[in-house]
Amino acid sequence: MSESIKVSQSVNAANNIIAAQNRALFAAKKIAVFNMISSPGSGKTSILERMAQTFGPALAVITGDIQTTFDADRLTAAGATARQIETHGSCHLNAHMVEAALAKVPLDDKRLLVIENVGNLVCPSAFDLGENFKVAVLSVTEGDEKPAKYPALFTRAKAVIINKIDLLPYVNFSMERVRKDIERLNSSAAVFPLSATTGEGFEEWLHYCGTLKG
Amino acid sequence: MSESIKVSQSVNAANNIIAAQNRALFAAKKIAVFNMISSPGSGKTSILERMAQTFGPALAVITGDIQTTFDADRLTAAGATARQIETHGSCHLNAHMVEAALAKVPLDDKRLLVIENVGNLVCPSAFDLGENFKVAVLSVTEGDEKPAKYPALFTRAKAVIINKIDLLPYVNFSMERVRKDIERLNSSAAVFPLSATTGEGFEEWLHYCGTLKG
Numbered sequence: 001m002s003e004s005i006k007v008s009q010s011v012n013a014a015n016n017i018i019a020a021q022n023r024a025l026f027a028a029k030k031i032a033v034f035n036m037i038s039s040p041g042s043g044k045t046s047i048l049e050r051m052a053q054t055f056g057p058a059l060a061v062i063t064g065d066i067q068t069t070f071d072a073d074r075l076t077a078a079g080a081t082a083r084q085i086e087t088h089g090s091c092h093l094n095a096h097m098v099e100a101a102l103a104k105v106p107l108d109d110k111r112l113l114v115i116e117n118v119g120n121l122v123c124p125s126a127f128d129l130g131e132n133f134k135v136a137v138l139s140v141t142e143g144d145e146k147p148a149k150y151p152a153l154f155t156r157a158k159a160v161i162i163n164k165i166d167l168l169p170y171v172n173f174s175m176e177r178v179r180k181d182i183e184r185l186n187s188s189a190a191v192f193p194l195s196a197t198t199g200e201g202f203e204e205w206l207h208y209c210g211t212l213k214g
Numbered sequence: 215m216s217e218s219i220k221v222s223q224s225v226n227a228a229n230n231i232i233a234a235q236n237r238a239l240f241a242a243k244k245i246a247v248f249n250m251i252s253s254p255g256s257g258k259t260s261i262l263e264r265m266a267q268t269f270g271p272a273l274a275v276i277t278g279d280i281q282t283t284f285d286a287d288r289l290t291a292a293g294a295t296a297r298q299i300e301t302h303g304s305c306h307l308n309a310h311m312v313e314a315a316l317a318k319v320p321l322d323d324k325r326l327l328v329i330e331n332v333g334n335l336v337c338p339s340a341f342d343l344g345e346n347f348k349v350a351v352l353s354v355t356e357g358d359e360k361p362a363k364y365p366a367l368f369t370r371a372k373a374v375i376i377n378k379i380d381l382l383p384y385v386n387f388s389m390e391r392v393r394k395d396i397e398r399l400n401s402s403a404a405v406f407p408l409s410a411t412t413g414e415g416f417e418e419w420l421h422y423c424g425t426l427k428g
Contacts, residue, residue, distance in 0.1 A: 039253045039254045039255060039333070039335075039356075040253045040335045040356055040357075040360055040363070040364060041253060041353075041355065041356025041357045041360060065363055066336065066363065066364060066365075066366070067362070067363060067364075067365055068359070068362055068363050070359055070362075070363065089366065091305070091334075091336035091337050118336070119253070119335065119363070119364075120305075120334060120335070120336050120337075121253075121254050121333065121334070122280065122305035122332070122334050122337070123305050123334075123336070123337065139255075139355065141255065141353065141355035141378070141381070142253075142254055142255025143254075143255045145282070145284055146254055146255060148281070148282055148284070149254070149279055149280065149281060149282050149284065149333070150254065150280060150281075150333075151280075151281055152280070152303065164355070166384075167355070167381065167384055167385075170380075170381055170384060171381075
């Protein structure tokens with residue numbers, strides 16, 4: 001067991017060196033970067049499609065999936081500059097995968113880079129990719145107890161999007177409970193209830209993205 | 215890297231030894247056991263609550279969460295015999311955690327044991343816990359492309375529950391596409407569209423559970 005922990009620490013140390021290099025590149029290019037993390041199906045890609053309608057090619061997305069290039073295809077069609085990373089089994093992105101993808105993403109004319117992680121509420125939150133901060137996405141159909149059950153991400157995220165609020169009439173979800181639990185875990189997190197489908201609440205999120213500095 | 219792979223193989227080999235011991239115990243007790251895997255918020259616990267109404271204390275559940283005992287509390291209230299495993303950070307259950315929980319679950323009067331894994335569509339599918347088979351749960355709010363994007367679980371599952379069909383009128387989800395993708399990955403998988411909220415489709419699932427042999 002101690003050998004396993006040692007290897008895991010050295011893997012993480014190697015990741016952090018590459019993450020620092022990615023971060024230095026982002027700073028040099030004056031581009032704001034966030035790492036978007038959620039369960040599968042919370043609506044990360046739908047949120048990014050709607051952001052692409054406002055930011056157009058000034059928005060770059062590196063999107064991670066275990067298999068398929070569906071997400072990059074959707075985002076390119078929506079007007080963003082998108083690159084897919086297929087992790088072929090890995091349950092999270094690491095800094096080295098992002099570094100390799102960056103070689104194929106022209107950053108000079110970009111204002112915002114979003115790294116859309118593999119759909120997984122657990123593992124991705126432990127890996128620094130070089131981003132400025134993490135954004136958690138939770139959809140109302142997943143249930144209001146999720147921040148309490150998966151605290152690692154919600155403790156680390158600087159912003160939390162509560163997506164699919166158009167479905168609130170059909171599910172049992174207390175926005176008050178979620179806000180209280182997030183506040184308890186992470187009192188400085190900004191919370192954005194919105195619907196990527198109807199656009200309700202999206203203006204506040206776009207305004208927040210517009211204020212981000214690289 | 216080769217050292218990391220070697221350690222991972224030895225961790226998995228150790229897991230498989232315990233899994234075989236768990237499997238032998240289940241066979242001796244003539245109890246049917248499945249390992250239930252899904253994203254966070256797909257409705258695993260709600261499905262089990264409704265199953266408890268039929269099976270009562272003949273249903274035992276070992277439920278895994280990173281933190282909190284919400285799920286075991288809900289299942290005990292619903293009439294099942296439930297034990298919580300808090301993994302404290304681990305993104306999946308392993309056979310050793312299940313072995314430890316079994317020491318506290320009386321199996322003699324049980325017909326069915328469900329191991330409700332940590333909410334994670336990726337990592338849990340790689341770990342044998344000693345179960346007879348795996349059950350995947352996908353809710354319609356997560357999107358119809360999920361089997362194609364997360365093939366490891368859907369290739370391995372003997373049964374797939376498509377939950378939350380009461381929300382089909384409000385989301386963009388093609389049951390036909392999902393059925394085709396599951397069929398392509400795993401032609402022998404049984405598929406159960408249902409709603410744990412309204413009970414629609416639940417009879418077929420209960421009938422299937424009733425036919426399982428230990």
